[in-house]
Amino acid sequence: MPEYVASVGMEVHAELMTRSKMFCRCPVAFGGEPNTRVCPVCLGMPGTLPVPNRRAIEMVLRTALALDCTIAMRSVFHRKNYFYPDLPKGYQVSQYGETNPLGYAGKLEIPASGGGYKRVGIRRVHLEEDTGKLMHLPAGGSGVDFNRAGVPLMEIVTDFPPDITTPDEAKEYLAQLRQILVYLEVCDGKMEEGSMRCEPNISIRPEGSETYGTKTELKNLNSFRSVQLGVQFEVRRQTAVLDHGQRVVQETRGWDENREASFPMRVKEAENDYRYFPDPDLVPMVFDEAYLESLRATLPELPLAKSRRYQEVMGLSAYDAGLLVADRDWAAYFESAVELGGDAKTVCNWMNGDYARYLNESGNTVGSGNVQPKQLVELTKLIEDGTISGKIAKDVFAEMFRTGHDPRTIVQSKGATQISDAGAIGEIVARVVGANPDVVAKYKSGQTSVAGFLIGRVMAESKGRANPQLVRDLVAKALDE
Amino acid sequence: MPTRLSATRLAARLAAKELGVREVAQAHLDRIATLDATLGAFLTVDPDETMRWADAAQAKIDAGEAGPLTGVPIAIKDNLCTAGVRTTCASRILESHVPIYDATVVRRLREAGCVMVGKTNLDEFAMGTSTENSAFQVTRNPWDFDRSPGGSSGGSAAAVAAEMAPLALGSDTGGSIRQPASLCGIVGFKPTYGRCSRYGLVAFGSSLDQIGPFARTVEDAALLAEAITGHDRRDSTSANHPAIATQALKSGTLRGARLGVLKETLGESTDPRVTQGVERALDALRAEGADVHEVSIPSIGYGVTTYYIIAPAEASSNLARFDGVRYGLRVEGKGHIGMMEATRAAGFGHEVKARIMIGTYALSAGYYDAFYLRAQQVRALMRRDLEAAFQDFDLLVSPTSPVPAFKIGELTSDPLALKMLDYCTIPANMGGFPALSLNCGFADGLPIGLHLMGPVLGDERLLQLAYCVERALPDATGRPPLP
Ligand SMILES: [Zn+2]
Numbered sequence: 001m002p003e004y005v006a007s008v009g010m011e012v013h014a015e016l017m018t019r020s021k022m023f024c025r026c027p028v029a030f031g032g033e034p035n036t037r038v039c040p041v042c043l044g045m046p047g048t049l050p051v052p053n054r055r056a057i058e059m060v061l062r063t064a065l066a067l068d069c070t071i072a073m074r075s076v077f078h079r080k081n082y083f084y085p086d087l088p089k090g091y092q093v094s095q096y097g098e099t100n101p102l103g104y105a106g107k108l109e110i111p112a113s114g115g116g117y118k119r120v121g122i123r124r125v126h127l128e129e130d131t132g133k134l135m136h137l138p139a140g141g142s143g144v145d146f147n148r149a150g151v152p153l154m155e156i157v158t159d160f161p162p163d164i165t166t167p168d169e170a171k172e173y174l175a176q177l178r179q180i181l182v183y184l185e186v187c188d189g190k191m192e193e194g195s196m197r198c199e200p201n202i203s204i205r206p207e208g209s210e211t212y213g214t215k216t217e218l219k220n221l222n223s224f225r226s227v228q229l230g231v232q233f234e235v236r237r238q239t240a241v242l243d244h245g246q247r248v249v250q251e252t253r254g255w256d257e258n259r260e261a262s263f264p265m266r267v268k269e270a271e272n273d274y275r276y277f278p279d280p281d282l283v284p285m286v287f288d289e290a291y292l293e294s295l296r297a298t299l300p301e302l303p304l305a306k307s308r309r310y311q312e313v314m315g316l317s318a319y320d321a322g323l324l325v326a327d328r329d330w331a332a333y334f335e336s337a338v339e340l341g342g343d344a345k346t347v348c349n350w351m352n353g354d355y356a357r358y359l360n361e362s363g364n365t366v367g368s369g370n371v372q373p374k375q376l377v378e379l380t381k382l383i384e385d386g387t388i389s390g391k392i393a394k395d396v397f398a399e400m401f402r403t404g405h406d407p408r409t410i411v412q413s414k415g416a417t418q419i420s421d422a423g424a425i426g427e428i429v430a431r432v433v434g435a436n437p438d439v440v441a442k443y444k445s446g447q448t449s450v451a452g453f454l455i456g457r458v459m460a461e462s463k464g465r466a467n468p469q470l471v472r473d474l475v476a477k478a479l480d481e
Numbered sequence: 482m483p484t485r486l487s488a489t490r491l492a493a494r495l496a497a498k499e500l501g502v503r504e505v506a507q508a509h510l511d512r513i514a515t516l517d518a519t520l521g522a523f524l525t526v527d528p529d530e531t532m533r534w535a536d537a538a539q540a541k542i543d544a545g546e547a548g549p550l551t552g553v554p555i556a557i558k559d560n561l562c563t564a565g566v567r568t569t570c571a572s573r574i575l576e577s578h579v580p581i582y583d584a585t586v587v588r589r590l591r592e593a594g595c596v597m598v599g600k601t602n603l604d605e606f607a608m609g610t611s612t613e614n615s616a617f618q619v620t621r622n623p624w625d626f627d628r629s630p631g632g633s634s635g636g637s638a639a640a641v642a643a644e645m646a647p648l649a650l651g652s653d654t655g656g657s658i659r660q661p662a663s664l665c666g667i668v669g670f671k672p673t674y675g676r677c678s679r680y681g682l683v684a685f686g687s688s689l690d691q692i693g694p695f696a697r698t699v700e701d702a703a704l705l706a707e708a709i710t711g712h713d714r715r716d717s718t719s720a721n722h723p724a725i726a727t728q729a730l731k732s733g734t735l736r737g738a739r740l741g742v743l744k745e746t747l748g749e750s751t752d753p754r755v756t757q758g759v760e761r762a763l764d765a766l767r768a769e770g771a772d773v774h775e776v777s778i779p780s781i782g783y784g785v786t787t788y789y790i791i792a793p794a795e796a797s798s799n800l801a802r803f804d805g806v807r808y809g810l811r812v813e814g815k816g817h818i819g820m821m822e823a824t825r826a827a828g829f830g831h832e833v834k835a836r837i838m839i840g841t842y843a844l845s846a847g848y849y850d851a852f853y854l855r856a857q858q859v860r861a862l863m864r865r866d867l868e869a870a871f872q873d874f875d876l877l878v879s880p881t882s883p884v885p886a887f888k889i890g891e892l893t894s895d896p897l898a899l900k901m902l903d904y905c906t907i908p909a910n911m912g913g914f915p916a917l918s919l920n921c922g923f924a925d926g927l928p929i930g931l932h933l934m935g936p937v938l939g940d941e942r943l944l945q946l947a948y949c950v951e952r953a954l955p956d957a958t959g960r961p962p963l964p
Contacts, residue, residue: 040582044802046575047562047584047681049716079798081844085817090801134817142817144806275844277853280687280795282717 002206004242006235008164009202009215010173012156014187015130015195016059022129022152023050023093030193034135034145042150044088049281052077056127056152057102057285059186062295063154064103064125066180066302071292075102077127077282081275086132086144094128094155096276101126102285108180109304110172111318117304120173121159128153154186161212167235171228174198178224179303183328191222198227202234204242213238214248218262220255230255233262306331314344323352329366337373346380354394358401370404371397379407387411388418392464420467422474425458428466429474432457443479451475483508488553488647488701495542495552502539502552506531506596509554513599513645516963519626521618522639524559525567526599538594549704551594556640556649559600560607561692562681563587566597570683571615572605574803574810574828584681585716586650586692586709593708598646601636605830606800607657607685609633610902611892614832619889622665623961624927628886631661631902634695638665641695642961648705649695654686655788656881656906658693659918663881663930666920666961668702668947669695672940674913675720677706678713684799686792687718689910699919699951703727703944710940725940733945735953736770741874744777746905746932751883754924759880762921762931762954769953776870776877780863784907785900787863790843790856797840803828864912871936876946879905881918881930905932915940917947920957 018028024041041048064071078100079091095101103125112118132149136142156177164170178196181187189196198221203213216234221227238248253262278284301309303325310321325331330351337347355376359369379397382388388396388411399410419425432454433440442450458471483491483505494500510528517523531554538552557563560570562580564587569575583591590597604614612620612635620635622628623643630639634651638661641649651658653671662669671693682692694705704727711724742763747756767773805811805824814823829837843852870877882902892899909916914934921931933950935943951957 040580043807045580045582045808046568046570046578046683046802047560047580049680049718051715051717081798081801083801083804083818083821085804085806085821088802088807090804091798273846275798275841275846275849277794277798277844277849280718281684 004204004235004239005207006165006202006204006231007162007212008166008170008200008231009160009162010156010158010164010170011199011201012174012177013197013199014154014156014181014189016056016152016154016186017188018053018055018059018152020053021150022053022056022127023150026150028151030195032147034143034147037147038149042088043146044090050093050279052282052285053152058295059152059184060102060125060127060154061287061292062184062299063156063181063186064106065292065296066184066299067103067106067108067122067125067156069103069106069122069125070099071103071287072100073288074284074286075100076284077279078276079279080128082272084131084134085142086134086149088132088146088149092129092131093279093282094276095126098124108173108176110169110176111304113166113168118163118169120163120169123157123159125154125156128155167228167232170200170231171224174224174227176304179326183300183303191224194222200227200231202231202238203248204235204238214250216248216250216262217252218255219252219265220257222257226255226257229260230262233260237262300328303328303331310344314338316344316348320348320352323356324348327366333366333373337377340374340377342373342377342380347376350376350380350397354397355401358398370402371400375400375406382407382411386418386420386467389464389468392418418467419462419465420470422470425462425466425470425474428458428461429471429478432461433475433478440479451479454479484512484644484647486647487698488550488696488704489698491553491647492547492550496547498542502535502542502596503532505552506535506554506598509598509646512643513640516643516645519621520623520639520643520645521620522601522630522636522643522645523556523599524569524571524602524615524617524636527566530566531596531598534591534596537591538596541594548593548708550648550708553595553648554598554646555590555595555705556599556601556637556646557587557590557597558603558634558637558649558651560603560652560683560685561587561650562683563597563600566600568600568683569617570606571603571617572828572830572833573616574824575683575808576616576810578809580681582681585678585713587681589709589711590650595648595708599640601634601640601649603636603657604633605833606683606796607633607652607654608796608832608836610656610660610899611887611889612636612661613889613893614830616830621889622886623963624666625886627888628927629664629889631664631882631886633657633661634669635661637695638662638667638669641665641697642667643963644960647697648701650692650705650709651695652682652685652690652692653906653910654689654691654792655903655910658695659906659916659930659932660882660902662695662918663920663932664886664928666923666928666930666959667695667697668699668917668919668951669693670702670706670917670944671909671915672706672710672725673720673915673938674910675718676710676722676725676915676938676940678716678719680713680715684795686795687799688795689788689792691910699917699944699948700730702917703730703948706940706944720938722938725944727941727944729941730945730948733942733949734770735766735946735949738771738876738946738949739874740766740771740773741776741870741877742773743781743877743879743905744775745779745781746879746883750901750904751880752885752924755880755883755885755929758922758924758929759878759931762950762957763878765953766950769949773878774874776874778863778866778870780859780866781908783859784863784911785904787856787859787911788903788907789839789900790852791860793836793840794843794853794856795840797837797844800829800833800837860911863908867908867912867914867934868936871939875935876943877934879932879934881905881932885924885927885929909934913937915943917943919947919951921954922957923959
């Protein structure tokens, strides 16, 4: 049996987070009663005309710039003509052509499995409008909900031949892309709500072969996991088909979440003729360098670049850096804490440790959280200068998370400051040593490990506030007297 | 009789309260009731609706807020959406369609205080040049009932010519305002593409369609143009330009005006009576001091061919929305697609189907480059040639129609001859140029139209010169043989 290489092309549709639809003023939102966010324009009533949403165009341009695309300085909308009940005008406004989409010939880097990074070529980033939703009514018959019709949709398609060759890379590509879209605040990235949809196409070919195999396209994938599992399943299925001397059929397959298997949806017949032509109701979009430069200036540092910087400049592990950049607000929190003088590693440990856990448990996000970066830095300083112990700091942090109070206030009100006064600690040590003559005797007979018991007693009597190093020193001194 | 008055004079007498708006509206409704059974200009007349418009106009006058057209009746082509009033496009597929919104031009008419007397007949979806392609009725020419009023805005032209309304709105994709204006002996004006919002005009050929006025005088047409034009944010192709101004309408002169007569429009294919009529008119203009020269622009010879690729291509897509899902006719069929097929098969007439098929073909993979793309290239060439001509001329002049009104049914068996009737008017749509037709004489009792075309955004100058031309041709006025 030959070894096979897989090729995975990714087609992602992202609903843009504009307030209104692509060509009318209806609001964009998820859910709601059917046909409550519609107007003559998005219902395709006779005589209506589209007016493009400038914000949507800007969002696609910013995404294209973030993906290192070439920007089409003149770009037009096309009509994609076909009939379907969920398509109000009998055509979808979209963008056709190799160099007409707002962005083309870009790239996205993903962490490679063997370390380092891998380049995934992006063929096009274009703007179009979403369709309505055809639904089967419980009482029989069908209806169409046009709430979604006309919502601005960005399509991002990878290069052919595809750079992605494994299910893990497919998942990683999607994760990176999602992070970028969320960072750019152009899409909420909610795959489960359908605001980000992914349709990978998969083919395999024998190792060393130059010709690509027949593709199948997967639909209904609504999580990263299902994308990974779906691609994996298809690669295995196609391998088995070829190993049995059969041929892979070019078709669209659905993903069954429960069975974790794909099933045939429809066989691709002759290529559909969509009769694309420039939409005469819309004028060409023309951009100049100054405008693009102003958009470029709004681009945030992207997650992968951030993660690299955290590792290379701040010395964090890839794992820790990855956790920090996973969310734009989270990374911003980290950076502002470091800027306020926090030690990168210490801040990172607190964030990815207790803070993340508490947020998780409470269902809060960093934005709604109580603890300000300044306060977290203050806490680390209290440990650093010996005011409180690391153990107490954990309790203080819990209190900070609950109340939002400053760590210093909490420490003072609890009297939780560390006791570093040798006199005060000496008194406790003397009392403990005096109360445990048998232990002292054991120590004197050479059983030195019992010192630990005495140290523990001293710490307990000080309610954990005694400086542990000082306690150790003073206990040793008392015993050796 | 108020029905004989021009819009301008009616408005003046209404503003002076010598006439009431209801009274004027009723006079026109009465005339429609008397004549339209014969003429067939209107598809919908709703006296109650008309009186609502009339009362709103009277309130404006009473409040001292009357404008130049307040209280003036108007007929509206039935492919312009009117909220609450059936808008059929003369098609079975929209036979009972009642829009929930007003076209921008209709909203502007309300704001101007015009009074809608009814919705007028047209070739189905404005596809035709005779108004014979209406799914509902034939419209007859007021000058000769056996003849066509032209098309596609034949109902509007007939309504104005027969004094059933002093004003009307039409739409013009290849000549659909100017050609019927010519055949009915009135003024028809197509503004520069983009000066009049298309929002609410049921689209035929989006890159060519333009709404415009019908009137019996240039002044009336200009005032109506002023009322309906101006930038509209609902139409992305709307020019960022104010409404057409009329204050300088009467301050032009023909002395020294440079008129280029399009050589290609006065050849063998033009009826000699039309050629004679136009030449007599040109003599009158020369006598007024106009500088008249012949000019040849060979590329306009490709106009009809090019038009019959671009317009059907756009139409094939524009008419895809009539699928039985959301509005209009629905005929059940097997499954969703079967329902759509059955609906469209039953809802569209022959000419519409033919054009959808031609347009679909022209856009198909493998044919797109040879047809649609090539047609757009020729169009650009024609536009460039015409723009160049406007360096030398203020107006380009030609007949509007190569023939006077033809008999109903005469050309139905010869679709190509019917399509050639647009020969002189199509170039204006191809380049987005403003153009106007006005009567310049008669041949055997039938009106002959003179076609004036100006440069892009030269609407004001075009109207100014048209006003002068109208004054220079006093013999070109007359009423059709009606009571
Ligand atoms: Zn809408």
